[in-house]
Amino acid sequence: MYDIIIIGGGVVGALCAEALSKYDAKILLLEASYDLAAGATGANSGIVHAGFDAKTGSLKAKFNVRGAELMPALCKRLGAGYKNNGSLVIGFSGDEEQLAELYARGVENGVKELALLGKEELHKIEPNVSPDAVAALYAPTAGIVCPYSLAIAAAGVAMDNGTELEYNCRVTGIEKTEKGYKVGCENGKFFETKYIINCAGLHSDDIAALVGDTSFTVTPRRGEYILLDRTQGGTVSHTVFVCPSAMGKGILVSPTFDGNLILGPTSENVTDKEDKKTTYEGLQKVLEGARRSVPGVRAAAITSFTGLRAVGSTGDFIIRKSADNFLTFAGIESPGLSSAPALAEYAEQTLLSDGAVSKKKDCYKTERRPAKFMSELSFDEKNEYIKKDPAYGRIVCRCEEVTEGEIRDALINNPPAKTLDAVKRRVRAGMGRCQGGFCSPVVIGMIADRLGIPYERVEKCGEGSYITTGRTKGDVK
Ligand SMILES: Cc1cc2nc3c(=O)[nH]c(=O)nc-3n(C[C@H](O)[C@H](O)[C@H](O)COP(=O)(O)OP(=O)(O)OC[C@H]3O[C@@H](n4cnc5c(N)ncnc54)[C@H](O)[C@@H]3O)c2cc1C
Known part of the structure; x- marks a missing residue:
């Protein structure tokens, strides 16, 4: 019998596991895929948003601002990379009012050091942005991380503290038992637990429905990206956004933590929760959008990929008890990465007040050797x-x-x-x-x-993704 089962090994599940692993509790992290960070955590922009974008008073605003505050020290402790590069929302003629609104919202949300820049100041700190950009909202507290490294590092510390991890374990059934829950997986394995934390990303609605919570849905919104060679990483030093729309934050141009340049994402509502293909049209849109902000962007792509945003039916993060001793994190779309440290903090506080954890272990790990290459x-x-x-x-x-x-x-x-x-x-x-x-x-x-x-x-990325079929020369035994 486990004390806690966490469903989903994205950044939210992994950080919850890390936060709870210091307590005297038997914890299991169940991940449907071949590795951690197989969902949105493995395919996003990697930006730690400052927190001016989300509506004041929303869960997104609250958790984003707190998460961004926690992120630098958390990354340092876990040995995951974080760089405080700052972000710019650039405005073209006519965008000034929207920039001023974003500034005011940011101040109300509690974002520190925000500043509105004029044309000259903008081009001084970011010379390669479009000469047509006339103003910008500057957020010096924004940063960049490598999202999957953060999830992997957090799960690593949790495991060093005794948390168990099962890959290729897609949860398909949950039954209420006298002492808690019986959790069944597609591969035939099942586990008993007293408490469940649902961090299943795009599938968090399906998991909540297994215990009768059908109060919300989660739908996918595709975002295509182009990743450029490291030779292009210095094209801009800040994360460069354009003014946001109802479909998201628009196409950004940003250095990545690892020194590449990332362009994207597009924004397209779809119905298939596995639709991760990239398209010619999508990638063209990315390149055009990126060149509108930074005209000198070169098409030196080393790869392209698609991430799926988990859009919740309430328009905000959905954080609720789906049943007794069953905490759900759903609709964790952007700024979910930035918010993840604060969501894990919330999970820890909730499980403490529910009595699911209480006493800390006599000895536990809180740090991980930095990923020094x-x-x-x-x-x-x-x-x-x-x-x-x-x-x-x-x-x-x-x-x-x-x-x-x-x-x-x-x-x-x-x-x-x-x-x-x-x-x-x-x-x-x-x-x-x-x-x-x-x-x-x-x-x-x-x-x-x-x-x-x-x-x-040997597989590339999960069941059946074999790379070779056999030898072409020599011994075939
Ligand atoms: C295009 C795009 C751009 C984004 N950019 C940013 C950004 O710059 N900054 C930011 O703050 N946020 C950003 N986000 C949002 C951020 O990526 C997510 O909020 C965050 O990664 C969510 O993490 P998660 O752990 O909740 O979900 P996920 O990372 O999706 O993890 C869920 C995990 O659950 C597993 N799972 C699903 N079903 C089951 C099951 N039945 N049983 C077991 N396991 C299961 C999945 O395999 C997956 O690994 C972006 C998202 C996208 C898609």
């Missing part, structure tokens, strides 16, 4: 590592300079990587310009050895 170390520091273990001297991914030692660590450390994409998300092998063309064969071999499976059974 070999490529970022000095020559002397690299030598120290290599002297202790020569695997840190053998480069496997040439684009990102990732070593065999780092890949091996990603396969062993909590939460362990079991697929090619899971390795990529932890250590960036395959994330560079050649997108894994050179390193994948070696990484596949290392995964096969670690899992004790044939080379052909």
Whole structure:
């Protein structure tokens, strides 16, 4: 019997697990996919919004401002990257009134240091924005993070503190029992628990419905992106937005935490919760939108992808008790990443007041070694590592300079990587310009050895996503 089951290993579920793992409680994190951050957390803009966009008094505003406040120290503690680069909403002729409204709303929401800039000031701090931009709302407190690294780091600390994690465990049934709930998964496994936290993203309505809460729905809104090569990462230093509309914050141009340039997202309501394709039309829209704000953006794409926003039927975050001892986080669309630390804080307070957790463990971990990559170390520091273990001297991914030692660590450390994409998300092998063309064969071999499976059974990103079908030369046994 578990004390708590958390359904969904996105940034919200992972941070809830981390926050609760310091208590004397048996916790299980259930994730439907092959890795953490398989939903919106794995495909978004990575912006820690300052908090001026959400309607004053809304849950989005409240949790965004608090989350953005907590984010820098949280990332430092978890060894996940955070950069305070500031954001700009640029305005063209006629947008001045909307900028002033955003400024006033931000002040009311409690966002600090906001400033309205004129044309000259704007072009001084961000010279590559369009010469047609006449003003801007400047939010110095905004930042950028690597969202999936944050979720992985949080789950890692939770697991180091004893939290269990099951990948490929899609929850399909929940039954009320005398002592709590019986949770059944698609793969036939089931688990008993006293308390459930529903963090299932786009499927949080389906999970709530399993205990009779049909008071809301969650629908997908697609957003397509283009990710540019690191050579373009310095095109702008701030996150550059345009004025928002009813469909979202518009197409942004921003450096990513890892030094690439990200363009997007589009905004399109769809019905299929798995519709992650990219389209020619969508990517054209992204490029056009990005060039409207920053005309010099080059089409030096290394990849494109789609994220699905979990749009709740109330227009706000939906945070409620779906049943006794059953806390639901639903409709956690943008600014959900920015809000996640505050949502986890809320979950901790709620479970404390419900008596689901009380006493802290005598000994627990709160920190994680920063994700220091070999490529970022000095020559002397690299030598120290290599002297202790020569695997840190053998480069496997040439684009990102990732070593065999780092890949091996990603396969062993909590939460362990079991697929090619899971390795990529932890250590960036395959994330560079050649997108894994050179390193994948070696990484596949290392995964096969670690899992004790044939080379052909190694997956890219979950069930059946095999990369090779068999050998073309030599021994076929
Ligand atoms: C295009 C786009 C851009 C965005 N940009 C930003 C931004 O810049 N800043 C910001 O603050 N926010 C942004 N967001 C919002 C942010 O990404 C989300 O709010 C956040 O990632 C939500 O995290 P989550 O854990 O609630 O959901 P998710 O990350 O979707 O995680 C839910 C998890 O639950 C799992 N799951 C689903 N069903 C089941 C089941 N039945 N059993 C077990 N597991 C299940 C899924 O596989 C998934 O891993 C953006 C979102 C999108 C899509």
